[in-house]
Amino acid sequence: MLILSAAAAAHEPIHWLDLGLKNGIDLGFFRLRYYSLAYLAGIVLGYWHLSRMIRQPGAPMAQRHADDLFFYCTIGIILGGRLGYATFYTGGDTGIPSLWLHPAELASLWHGGMSFHGGLIGVTLAMAWVAWRNGLSLVRVADYVAVCVPFGMMFGRLANFVNGELWGRVAGPGVPWAMIFPDGGPLPRHPSQLYEAALEGLAMICIMLPLFWKTGARFRPGLLCGVFVTGIALARFCVEFFREPDAQLQEFAMRTGLSMGQWLTLPLMALGLFLVLRALAKPPLASGIPAPA
Numbered sequence: 001m002l003i004l005s006a007a008a009a010a011h012e013p014i015h016w017l018d019l020g021l022k023n024g025i026d027l028g029f030f031r032l033r034y035y036s037l038a039y040l041a042g043i044v045l046g047y048w049h050l051s052r053m054i055r056q057p058g059a060p061m062a063q064r065h066a067d068d069l070f071f072y073c074t075i076g077i078i079l080g081g082r083l084g085y086a087t088f089y090t091g092g093d094t095g096i097p098s099l100w101l102h103p104a105e106l107a108s109l110w111h112g113g114m115s116f117h118g119g120l121i122g123v124t125l126a127m128a129w130v131a132w133r134n135g136l137s138l139v140r141v142a143d144y145v146a147v148c149v150p151f152g153m154m155f156g157r158l159a160n161f162v163n164g165e166l167w168g169r170v171a172g173p174g175v176p177w178a179m180i181f182p183d184g185g186p187l188p189r190h191p192s193q194l195y196e197a198a199l200e201g202l203a204m205i206c207i208m209l210p211l212f213w214k215t216g217a218r219f220r221p222g223l224l225c226g227v228f229v230t231g232i233a234l235a236r237f238c239v240e241f242f243r244e245p246d247a248q249l250q251e252f253a254m255r256t257g258l259s260m261g262q263w264l265t266l267p268l269m270a271l272g273l274f275l276v277l278r279a280l281a282k283p284p285l286a287s288g289i290p291a292p293a
Contacts, residue, residue, distance in 0.1 A: 013188035014179045021162050038159035042152025043074055049148050053212065058219060058285065060140035062292050065130060069145065072126035077152075080122015116153075116236070116261075120268075123149075136292060139221045139275075146228035147208045153232070154201020161193035168192030168242045184244075192243040199235035207231060219284040226275025233268035236261055 025032040047070045054061055061069075127145060131138040160166045164181050168190030171178035178188035208228060211217045217224050240262045256263070 014177065016164050016179050016181045021164065024163065034159040034162045035156065038155035039077065039152065042155045043070070043077070045151045045155075046145075046148035049151070050144060053144055053147065056218075060137050060144065060292065061134075065134055065136060065141075065292065068130045068134075069127065069141070072130055073123050073145070076122030076124075076126035077119045078122075080125070081116070081119035083118055083122075134292070137221065139225065143218060143221065143224035146225045147212045149228065150201050150204035150208060150232075154197050154205065157193050157197035157201060161191060161197070166193055167244060168195070169244050189244070190242040192239055195239045195242055196235070199239060200232055203235065204228065204231050216284055219286075220279040220282070221285065222275040223279035226272045226277075226279060228272070229268050230272030230276060233265040233272060237265045237269070240265075 024034055047066065050066050050069070051063060053059065054063065054066055123145070124142075127141050128138055130136070131141050164183070167179070167181040167184045169192075170185075170187045171190045175188070175190065177191065179191050180186065180188050208224065211224060211227060217227075240259045243259070243261070245259045
């Protein structure tokens with residue numbers, strides 16, 4: 001904090017290297033990325049919180065269903081995130097995803113490359129599988145899972161910052177907290193990872209948890225999921241104005257006026273608003289409905 005305050009006061013750019021952060025943990029034979037630890041922390045905290053939520057009256061699932069979700073959603077996040085990155089972010093202007101041309105590199109998670117939208121698709125498929133196999137309501141399962149996702153979003157973006165990766169665009173002179181990142185060139189840039197951690201993570205936590213614990217939102221199927229999808233899409237759309245586009249997609253962003261991440265958030269906004277309006281248009285469920293065994 002002293003480094004940040006001193007640099008900001010002097011109107012000098014902050015050097016990421018001066019913060020004393022390290023790009024993962026060196027185990028000698030392998031470097032453990034903080035991104036991996038962030039995924040693990042988010043999933044474990046989400047599982048713990050989901051287990052607390054389903055103890056409340058009217059829960060749409062039992063503990064054994066939460067255990068299944070923990071397993072299948074973990075797979076969905078990893079596979080969906082990696083395949084989504086390979087599909088959406090490695091094609092450049094050729095239209096042919098380069099990672100699909102080199103399947104062996106798909107498994108190289110330590111080289112980076114995970115897509116939020118791909119992970120969201122993977123989690124949705126995992127929830128659909130668990131709900132179908134157990135005769136549960138997919139919409140209500142999604143409501144409960146949506147409350148827990150922002151934990152992982154916050155940890156993941158903080159890990160990006162600690163790793164010094166996915167930095168933002170070059171900042172103007174009126175941004176005293178702009179930083180010079182090791183691989184970002186000599187000009188100070190927006191620490192967009194922290195913007196994402198604040199909006200996609202902390203802000204959504206402050207919205208979703210009170211909605212669940214302090215209101216009757218969980219008795220309106222689709223409301224919690226709709227608020228989450230709308231909020232996360234709006235947050236991502238705004239942050240993308242400060243986030244540096246992937247190198248292979250910079251020309252695409254200049255040509256279309258929006259980044260790939262922004263284009264992918266537009267259908268999410270529409271879906272989220274549809275779920276919210278649909279949930280509010282229907283009467284709430286009875287609060288005393290029994291939970292599945």
